Amino acid sequence: MLHPSLETLEGFERLRVELEAFETWIKPTAAEHAAREAVIHDVFAFAKKIIPESSLELFGSHRTGLSVATSDIDFRIYQPDVGQGAGDRGPNLTKPSSRKLNTQRLRLLYSAMAEAEGFMVSAIRPLAKYPLMTVQHLDSGVDVQIVVSNDTVASREYIKKYLAQYPALGTVYMVIKMMLNVRGLSDVYHGGLGSYSIFMMVVASLELHYNNRRDDLAQHLLSFFSLYSKLDTSKMGVSVDPPMLFAKTPNGKPKLAEKQYGDATAAGRHQIGVVDPLQPYLFCLQDPADSLNDLGKRSYGIKHIQETIRVLHKRLLQRVACPSKESLLSPLVEVIIPREHIHWLIEQPDSVLDTKIVHTDLLALKYMSPTNGVFENFFHEDIVRRDLTRQLGALTADIGDELLAALGDQWGTDTEKWKDVCVYETVQEIVTRTSNRLIVGLPLCRNAAYLRAIKAFAQSFAVHSSVIRVLIPDLLKPLLAPLVAIPTQLNSHQCNKFVIPLVQERLAAMKRKQADPELKYEEPNDLVQWILNYAGEREQAAESEPANVAARIVILNFAAIHTSTFSFTNTLFDLLSTDPAAHYVDQLRAEAATTLADAGGVWSKAALARLVKADSVIRESLRYTGLGGRGLVREVMPKEGITLPSGQWVPQGTRVGAPIERIHHDERYYDHADAYEPLRFVEKGEKEREGARTTEEYLKSKTQALVTTSDTFVAFGHGRHACPGRFFAAQELKLLLAFIVQHYDIEPLAVRPPNLYVSDFTAPPFKATIRVRRRVVSL
Ligand code: HEM
Structure with missing residues (x-):
């Protein structure tokens, strides 16, 4: 939040003042x-x-x-x-x-x-x-x-010269550096941009926008955003001295003698600017201190970095155009704490660091919530935590039944011909159908029109909540957000057409049973029923209202479908692009066959627990590819702000989170952290179990299981707000992987189709396909 004196300043002036204040705050104190x-x-x-x-x-x-201080x-x-x-x-x-x-x-x-x-x-x-x-x-x-x-020395001389030339340069550099740092994008070993490269990028943007006043902080910051959000790095490189954009050299173009380019720096640009055929988008930034040094070439995360710059540029412009009470810079520099402080973060009560407010904002629930007010109480999360997890043993057979049927429908049953299947779309269909077997039960979970409506809702919810959050300025939200939310509301209305009659039917059956305890009626074992029972136990009549139950059902669908679909699609792409000589798929197939045979041919919760290789493969993709850069995001609640374990004070309303991607790729916690090693957790787990002598030690040693969270494995969060759906997700995805390897041959992939990066999030490629053929198996 802002000092009241700043609220009266016009956008650009306020940005200047905030930037100055930021510099004072970030620089080391005496x-x-x-x-x-x-x-x-x-x-x-x-x-x-x-x-x-x-x-x-x-x-x-x-x-x-x-x-800076850190x-x-x-x-x-x-x-x-x-x-x-x-x-x-x-x-x-x-x-x-x-x-x-x-x-x-x-x-x-x-x-x-x-x-x-x-x-x-x-x-x-x-x-x-x-x-x-x-x-x-x-x-x-x-x-x-x-x-x-x-x-x-040569680089230092350049830094000195530019700092003298542009009094505002140091401040702008610090903001950009911090902006990338909190998102894990300033680590050169993981494809980020190092300090010297960031500095020279800022210099280039100042030199190229020569009309700016040399000391104008706000203009300099915006020049940076404007240049790098638009730069097409596959075609153009950036030179700092002389300041210019230059065309990259097509791969294979012959090298000429230095004098034919005019001078050594031009020859250098030709040489370092050669397009890499495998990664044509790599950023090329010529070092003014060494014309043959490309400061961008190791930053293979440049697409991710540019998307972050684009999103933040938009948010900054909106805030400058319509300033509110929030700091203009706050979207750029949210606070990221180190791994060592995660324990402190998860121990804070919700009155100090809150998650609900973050979820409500991230999902724009105020506008997107299908029934107004229902999300003042998030009790469906308790139901997932309590009933869904408790019932998993009883429901394993149902989950298996649905998965196998859906897989056959999607990937085909022809044992002769190979078939191209779109991984994302087919996995989404299978996951939606299987999740709904537990959410609304049979027969609705197989109703094609209902499944279409649910998928359309989940899709439109994801897109439009982001539009409201990222693209609409706070001041205009009350006006524009309800309009943007209309398609999602319509989709939710379509879902209600199926869910409301189901809830009415259940309520009527419960009433009949109440009136006549002798009546033969077996309560279904699904989420709709658990919600009704929960509301009944607590005598919260409003919560049994069919429209309210339907609202919770569609939101839970959203939570269950996207995360599981993304995670499993990543798992398949990661696994299939490993070296075929390692035979990982064969190993998973053998594990599934032995486990099923030992379990007497029936999949059970206990049998699934023995699929340690499948467990590790999914966990490794959550670690290696993951779903985004930051996690465990909480909002500071006390009016007086709070002091972080580092001693840094942060005001009310600040978002605090952890750099999950950076933690998952840190050599201190994972050997060969940048390598995808699908069986990494089997080996780690075995080592721990070997050392265990008592049952208690053995149980404690299950630290490497897919569902186990810790401060070094945070894909499901950690602590009391860790994902309550992970036990179901683990069961569903492990069983799906076992079915896939048992029932299908799959062609390996020569190259992993790249993921998409939007700001801090990553999504698997939506259209990439694999080739599969049903196997002839006698189980
Ligand atoms: C592989 C699949 C999944 C992944 C990677 C995943 C990941 C996550 C993460 C990172 C969080 C936030 C934790 C935090 O802020 O500390 C979360 C929360 C949550 N997830 Fe999941 N999730 C998955 C599947 C599911 C499923 C299947 C369901 C429902 C059936 C579900 C329901 C929820 C709910 C209700 C929350 C909010 C918990 C709270 O704030 O207390 N998730 N999930």
Whole structure:
């Protein structure tokens, strides 16, 4: 929320003032600065004892004055004789001999710091292009990076020159850096943009929009958004000096001699701008300090980054046009906490950090909710948590029956011919039908018109709630959002045509049974019935109103369909694009066959628990591909704000979340974190179970199961708001995977069809197909 004096300012002026305030807030305070100086002193003193013969120097943001309160402090180990001056080729690989020597010194330092009391080492990457280690200084909590690299004097000179030229540059850079950082998009090892690249991107946008005033913060920020939201990175590259956009070089075009381009920087652009045939969209950004250094080429997440920039640009423009009480910058810099603080986050009561308000806003329930007011009470979540999970054992046979029938309908039963199937569409149909076997029961779950209506509702709900949230300014929401919500309301009306008569029928049957306890009537075991029973137990007559029950049914359909369909579609694409020589599909087939035979030919909850390979394959896709960058999002409720464990104060209304994608790809928690290893959790689980001696230890060792959440596996959230539907989802998806491998041959994929990235979310490709053929099996 905003200081009241700012509310009266006109949009652009307010943006300028907010940017200045942001810079003051993010820069280290005097005390933090002193603490950082102490860290620098300690590291130098320690290194001098361990590797006295080598040189260590500060570089990076602390040296250029661009550090923020949470920045790492960067040091480099170097060989004094391999420096270079301005104008020389820039930071390139050191000579092999000195690189080897310095990497040995880095390892020495790492081992010594691991033993020392004042430091906690976290990682070493001796084989990286620039070998590096990261360590935390325990007294201050400041992270330190030590890297083996050449001198960066030429780059530093450029940074100095541009900072002097544009007084507003540092501030804009810090906002952009923070904006990408909180979304996990500033980590070069995971396809993000490093600090130096972000800095030069900001410089290029300022240089190219030369009409701007050199000190105009607001204009500079908007110039950045405007350039990079529109840039077609598959066709154009960006040069900083001279400032220009240049056409990328078609792959295969012959290389010419330097003089034929005019100068070395033009030759450099030709060389680094060659289109990569496999990833033509890769960003090309020419380093002003080294014309042959492409600062964008490692940022393979550029599509994701650009989509984030586009969405945030729109939201910023809306806020500038119609300022409200909310800060203009708040969509850019929501607070992301580190993994270490997740326990603190999930322990906070809802009166401090709330989820409902976030869900209500994310889903635009105020406008999209099919029956007004029904979502003031989210009791359907308790029903999923309580009844659905409790009934899973009794319902396994129903789930299997529906899955097998739906799979046959979608993928065919011809054992002769191969068939192309669209994975997303067919999985969505199977999941919708199976979920509805538990939600509304037979025969409605097989009614084609009902299923069409439910899918249309889920689709339109997803699209239109995003439109309301992202594209309509807050001030115009009361006016425009009800209009945007109309298609969803119509779809929900279509669903009601089926659900309301079903609820009426159930109520009538319950009444008859009440009047005559001898009457032969077996209550159905499905979600509609659990809702009616829940309302009856609590004497909440309004909650048994058919329209209210129908409203909960359609929303639960939305929760169940999208997440499960996306997750399973990702699972199939990830699995089928592994090396066929690894025979993962065969291994899953063998596991399903043995488990079913051991279970006497009948799938049960206990039998499903033994499908550890299927369990791991789905969990690994949730980790590796996932559904988005951030999770565990909560809103700060107390008027006076709250203080985070890091000591940072955040005001009421701030959204706080965790970087789930970054956690899932962190080497500290997952070996080979950037590799897809479908059986990773089987191996991890086995190791833990081996060590278990008592039943209690054995049970505790189930930490690697699909449904087990932790602060390092957060695909279903964690803590008391963790997804209550995950037990059902796990059962449904494992059984579906077992049926697929048992009943179908599937052609492996040469290349994984890429996912779509929209802002912070990722979705599987909607139209990609695979080839399948029904197997002749006798089960
Ligand atoms: C693979 C499939 C699924 C995934 C990846 C998934 C993921 C999630 C995540 C990340 C959350 C938010 C947790 C948080 O904010 O801490 C959530 C919440 C929720 N999910 Fe799921 N979900 C899945 C399937 C389902 C199904 C099948 C249902 C219903 C039958 C369901 C019902 C819910 C509900 C009601 C909540 C809100 C819980 C609360 O706020 O207390 N989900 N889910």
